[in-house]
Amino acid sequence: MKERSEFSGKLGFILAAAGSAVGLGNIWRFPYLAAKYGGGLFVLIYIFFITTFGYAIMSSEIAIGRKTRLSPIGAYGALDKRFKFVGIIAVVVAALIVPYYSVIGGWIIKYFVTYASGGYLEAATDNFFVDFITSPLEPVVWQAVFVLIGAFVVFKGVKNGIEKINKVLMPALIIISLAIGIYSLTLPGAIDGLKYYLIPDFSKFSIEGVLAALGQMFYSLSLAMGIMITYGSYLNKDDEVGRSVRHIEIFDSGVAILAGFMIIPAVFAFSGGSQEALSAGPGLMFITLPKVFASMGLSSLIGTGFFLMVLFAATTSAISLLEVVVSTICDQYGLSRTKSVVLTTAFVILMGIPSSLGNGIWGNVKILNLAILDFFDFITNAVLMPVGALLMCVMIGYFINIKDIQEELGIAKDLGKQKFYGTMIKFVAPVFIVLILLSSVLSTFGIISL
Numbered sequence: 184m185k186e187r188s189e190f191s192g193k194l195g196f197i198l199a200a201a202g203s204a205v206g207l208g209n210i211w212r213f214p215y216l217a218a219k220y221g222g223g224l225f226v227l228i229y230i231f232f233i234t235t236f237g238y239a240i241m242s243s244e245i246a247i248g249r250k251t252r253l254s255p256i257g258a259y260g261a262l263d264k265r266f267k268f269v270g271i272i273a274v275v276v277a278a279l280i281v282p283y284y285s286v287i288g289g290w291i292i293k294y295f296v297t298y299a300s301g302g303y304l305e306a307a308t309d310n311f312f313v314d315f316i317t318s319p320l321e322p323v324v325w326q327a328v329f330v331l332i333g334a335f336v337v338f339k340g341v342k343n344g345i346e347k348i349n350k351v352l353m354p355a356l357i358i359i360s361l362a363i364g365i366y367s368l369t370l371p372g373a374i375d376g377l378k379y380y381l382i383p384d385f386s387k388f389s390i391e392g393v394l395a396a397l398g399q400m401f402y403s404l405s406l407a408m409g410i411m412i413t414y415g416s417y418l419n420k421d422d423e424v425g426r427s428v429r430h431i432e433i434f435d436s437g438v439a440i441l442a443g444f445m446i447i448p449a450v451f452a453f454s455g456g457s458q459e460a461l462s463a464g465p466g467l468m469f470i471t472l473p474k475v476f477a478s479m480g481l482s483s484l485i486g487t488g489f490f491l492m493v494l495f496a497a498t499t500s501a502i503s504l505l506e507v508v509v510s511t512i513c514d515q516y517g518l519s520r521t522k523s524v525v526l527t528t529a530f531v532i533l534m535g536i537p538s539s540l541g542n543g544i545w546g547n548v549k550i551l552n553l554a555i556l557d558f559f560d561f562i563t564n565a566v567l568m569p570v571g572a573l574l575m576c577v578m579i580g581y582f583i584n585i586k587d588i589q590e591e592l593g594i595a596k597d598l599g600k601q602k603f604y605g606t607m608i609k610f611v612a613p614v615f616i617v618l619i620l621l622s623s624v625l626s627t628f629g630i631i632s633l
């Protein structure tokens with residue numbers, strides 16, 4: 184058998200996994216959710232989740248990968264044939280997410296290029312964003328560029344591609360974020376924003392906030408997409424899984440909190456203390472922030488740095504998704520990495536086209552009353568991911584011998600840790616995952632609001 188690629192060490196693995204975890208979710212969703220649901224209170228709830236069952240789920244995925252040394256379909260199949268389809272769900276999720284994630288990646292490149300060429304005033308004009316995303320050709324071209332960058336890294340392999348790029352981009356991302364965060368805090372009025380962001384407001388406690396923290400955790404930690412299984416399959420047997428998970432989580436939530444430092448004080452300063460300007464998603468990043476940047480000194484530099492940093496975050500996430508698909512094709516069909524990369528790239532570019540056109544000339548095409556991009560987002564994040572995660576917990580907790588996984592985690596001798604892990608996987612995680620599933624489906628159709 185061909186020898187499986189490996190990360191060169193723990194640092195390479197942690198940075199690659201962190202590169203996957205740190206993405207758009209950290210930048211355009213976390214600060215907004217925190218501001219909406221009680222500032223520091225939300226941060227505390229979030230930290231509670233990632234250190235309890237988020238920790239258990241991420242550890243399990245990495246353990247499954249490392250134990251079987253296979254990509255998701257093979258890995259689930261090897262543990263229990265009846266659960267092979269859970270691996271299929273994970274790969275399908277990855278394959279469906281990466282095209283529309285790349286559409287947004289393309290938008291980021293467009294903004295980066297606009298800022299880098301001095302267009303900070305243009306980017307802040309009212310129709311810049313809408314005119315761009317509704318045009319039929321340009322977004323598709325940038326999307327393809329984004330995919331090709333990611334595909335090239337994946338083509339170079341685990342050690343020479345994925346590990347190397349993360350070792351450069353992740354530290355760079357931190358440095359840029361710190362610089363912008365510090366600058367943002369010096370703006371007049373910023374301190375009020377900071378207080379609003381960080382001081383816990385317990386009067387704002389709500390079930391919606393708890394559910395939002397749960398959903399955010401799943402997405403942000405890149406769980407249930409086969410990513411941690413795949414990266415885990417390249418992890419050396421000597422490294423302790425639990426410790427790595429802790430580091431990945433610290434990195435991921437650190438960047439999420441830092442993103443709030445960049446965004447919230449600046450938006451507050453810009454809007455004179457009103458929180459209304461703060462939104463989540465594309466509106467924040469592509470409409471509000473360019474206006475905020477235009478209103479401050481150093482606009483060109485800050486805008487360029489910001490979109491470069493976002494581009495790093497999105498690229499390393501997309502790479503992890505591409506790797507899931509590529510390694511599955513290699514493992515399942517015995518194709519070479521090169522062939523597998525070519526096939527995957529073609530698929531992703533083609534599949535991204537309808538998502539992109541859905542913003543413009545195909546704007547009338549609706550599936551379940553959702554635009555095409557939103558539909559893919561819904562099916563993957565709101566439905567398939569929680570279902571996959573639930574089935575993983577059920578498999579580990581009730582169908583296979585949980586001891587095997589505990590052994591892989593290196594906790595076979597520690598009764599306390601075993602008990603904690605067992606409780607999380609058998610009881611706590613399934614209950615919470617069902618809650619996420621219900622709330623995300625209901626909120627998509629406006630039955631509850633999150």
Ligand code: PHE
Pocket residue numbers: 203204205206207208209280284402403404405408500501503504
């Ligand atoms: N974890 C990423 C984020 O926070 C999300 C993501 C990663 C989505 C990989 C898909 C694939 O944005």
